[in-house]
Amino acid sequence: MRGFNFNLWFGGFLTLVVVIGALFAPLLTSLDPVYDANLMNAELPPDGEFWFGTDEQGRDIFTRVLYGARISLTVGVVSQIINSVIGLALGISAAYWGGWWDDLVNGLTNVMLAIPSLIFALAIMAILGPGLLSLLIALGLTNWSWTCRIARSSTLSLKGQGYVQAAQTLGYGDIRIMATQLLPNMVGPILVISTLGIGAAVLAEAALSFLGLGIRPPFPSWGSMLTNARELIAIAPWATIFPGLAIFVTVLGFNLLGDGLRDYLDPHMRTREQ
Amino acid sequence: MLGFTIRRILQMIPTILAVALLVFVIFSIIPGSFASSLMSDGRGGADADMLARINAEFGLDKPVHVRFFEYITGLIQFDLGTSFKFREPVTDVINARIWASLKLSIAAMVFAIAIGVPLGFIAALRPGSILDTITMVFAVSGLSMPQFWLGLLLMYFFALQLGWLPSFGYGGGQLKYLILPAITLGVTPLALLARTTRAGVLEIMNEDFIRTAHSKGMSNARVIRWHLLRNVMVLVVTTIGLQFGSMMGQAVVIEKLFAWPGIGLLLVDSVAVRDIPVVQGTILVIVVWFLVINTFVDIIYAAIDPRIKQT
Numbered sequence: 095m096r097g098f099n100f101n102l103w104f105g106g107f108l109t110l111v112v113v114i115g116a117l118f119a120p121l122l123t124s125l126d127p128v129y130d131a132n133l134m135n136a137e138l139p140p141d142g143e144f145w146f147g148t149d150e151q152g153r154d155i156f157t158r159v160l161y162g163a164r165i166s167l168t169v170g171v172v173s174q175i176i177n178s179v180i181g182l183a184l185g186i187s188a189a190y191w192g193g194w195w196d197d198l199v200n201g202l203t204n205v206m207l208a209i210p211s212l213i214f215a216l217a218i219m220a221i222l223g224p225g226l227l228s229l230l231i232a233l234g235l236t237n238w239s240w241t242c243r244i245a246r247s248s249t250l251s252l253k254g255q256g257y258v259q260a261a262q263t264l265g266y267g268d269i270r271i272m273a274t275q276l277l278p279n280m281v282g283p284i285l286v287i288s289t290l291g292i293g294a295a296v297l298a299e300a301a302l303s304f305l306g307l308g309i310r311p312p313f314p315s316w317g318s319m320l321t322n323a324r325e326l327i328a329i330a331p332w333a334t335i336f337p338g339l340a341i342f343v344t345v346l347g348f349n350l351l352g353d354g355l356r357d358y359l360d361p362h363m364r365t366r367e368q
Numbered sequence: 369m370l371g372f373t374i375r376r377i378l379q380m381i382p383t384i385l386a387v388a389l390l391v392f393v394i395f396s397i398i399p400g401s402f403a404s405s406l407m408s409d410g411r412g413g414a415d416a417d418m419l420a421r422i423n424a425e426f427g428l429d430k431p432v433h434v435r436f437f438e439y440i441t442g443l444i445q446f447d448l449g450t451s452f453k454f455r456e457p458v459t460d461v462i463n464a465r466i467w468a469s470l471k472l473s474i475a476a477m478v479f480a481i482a483i484g485v486p487l488g489f490i491a492a493l494r495p496g497s498i499l500d501t502i503t504m505v506f507a508v509s510g511l512s513m514p515q516f517w518l519g520l521l522l523m524y525f526f527a528l529q530l531g532w533l534p535s536f537g538y539g540g541g542q543l544k545y546l547i548l549p550a551i552t553l554g555v556t557p558l559a560l561l562a563r564t565t566r567a568g569v570l571e572i573m574n575e576d577f578i579r580t581a582h583s584k585g586m587s588n589a590r591v592i593r594w595h596l597l598r599n600v601m602v603l604v605v606t607t608i609g610l611q612f613g614s615m616m617g618q619a620v621v622i623e624k625l626f627a628w629p630g631i632g633l634l635l636v637d638s639v640a641v642r643d644i645p646v647v648q649g650t651i652l653v654i655v656v657w658f659l660v661i662n663t664f665v666d667i668i669y670a671a672i673d674p675r676i677k678q679t
Binding site for chain 1: 382383386387390391394395508509511512513514516517520521523524528614616617618620621624625635636639640642647654655658659
């Protein structure tokens with residue numbers, strides 16, 4: 095196995111499959127995920143026409159799973175971008191400026207780490223109400239603490255480096271130093287934690303939608319499809335199997351990709367683990 | 369040691385207060401109130417007089433800072449306010465549910481430890497073997513799987529197809545009702561424990577003192593018992609603590625799925641009807657639980673590993 099980064103390649107492959115499914119959904123199916131309901135076809139098992147079977151309204155589950163990928167990926171990627179921006183901005187500035195600002199950011203990070211992020215997101219969803227925008231806000235504001243920690247500790251170790259001091263001597267502004275001297279030197283670890291964060295956000299979206307707080311029916315979110323499927327589980331188990339499998343494959347893809355990236359960026363870790 | 373313990377316990381207080389403030393602020397800016405959700409149950413808009421009366425009854429007509437002050441003073445006396453829905457003190461409402469949650473968390477953790485730790489250990493002793501590969505595939509899968517989906521699948525096979533176990537409910541505390549929710553909740557910590565144990569054993573096996581022990585002629589079994597186990601335990605105990613602390617938070621979805629009457633289900637149901645005092649109370653309990661367990665782990669950690677105390 096040495097030399098071949100299985101996690102990176104397999105994780106990348108799974109992620110690519112999901113991204114292609116989301117992007118080309120209209121080409122891969124001719125049906126509509128919401129409006130093509132036909133009670134004549136309700137609760138059909140998987141066959142040549144309906145690859146994943148149909149749900150209680152006779153909608154094609156394959157179609158709904160494909161369009162569900164769009165929601166999951168949008169929520170996962172956008173909320174993680176918000177998290178990364180918040181975490182980086184707070185972490186770098188806290189370590190660079192130090193003083194009361196550092197204490198404040200540190201305190202806030204500790205509080206954030208003490209509240210389970212799903213519970214926090216649930217509280218925010220309760221206020222904002224269900225919907226895509228609420229999900230982006232709720233998940234984007236609640237999972238930045240690890241990014242912040244990494245950014246802060248990287249900055250602390252980079253701050254004393256010669257090139258940062260050189261930039262200071264040249265009279266660069268603080269923001270410019272943070273953006274051009276510090277930020278590029280932590281891209282690796284931030285990329286790893288962000289990739290893993292997308293997987294976590296996809297899981298959280300599914301859980302919130304399953305609880306009825308995220309994306310509401312009839313829109314095809316994997317989590318809310320499972321809420322419906324629960325009622326039918328005795329007669330139509332395929333309605334449970336496929337949306338869950340889609341979540342699993344997506345999250346597995348991002349997790350393996352994240353692990354693989356870490357091994358790729360830090361070969362020392364890999365040799366040590368084997 | 370005593371000083372460390374006391375300092376660590378005192379350090380929790382500001383975090384708890386900050387969380388209380390955060391939770392309070394979040395729920396004070398909600399546009400709709402309990403009164404409006406109570407009134408607008410699909411039978412037209414709310415009647416203004418009625419709204420005012422309900423708001424007055426629950427003290428919601430007072431300004432925010434007065435309510436926060438009252439909230440904190442109550443908190444210090446372990447008074448979390450009165451539930452809008454149940455019309456009982458929140459502490460009573462939570463008290464009636466917390467034992468079910470504790471039972472579920474402990475059962476899930478026991479399951480995770482009993483399988484995860486030995487699995488990770490055996491895998492590490494034979495790195496690259498079939499068993500090792502299976503364990504790692506299993507661990508990565510367990511961490512990527514939506515727990516509630518696994519719960520649904522278990523429910524389908526063991527309750528509906530095989531009929532061995534009840535599919536959901538509390539069943540007055542009978543053991544057979546506990547099994548499926550506990551396995552479902554335990555899978556993620558199980559996977560994490562297997563992974564941590566394996567990584568820990570592999571790392572420590574390469575340490576100098578293990579090589580020394582081997583080279584001075586100590587038997588394999590003795591090396592494992594005297595040197596390896598003790599060092600790996602530090603790592604495993606930390607993981608167990610962190611997982612156990614965050615379990616009540618993770619249990620929310622599982623309790624909803626299995627209709628398990630713990631505080632997670634209480635939280636979800638209270639969010640639905642905007643019973644804010646209960647929502648605030650349950651979130652605080654979940655956070656305090658997490659902090660207490662973490663503090664406890666830190667103290668144990670310091671007790672096991674004398675190097676920690678110096679820092």
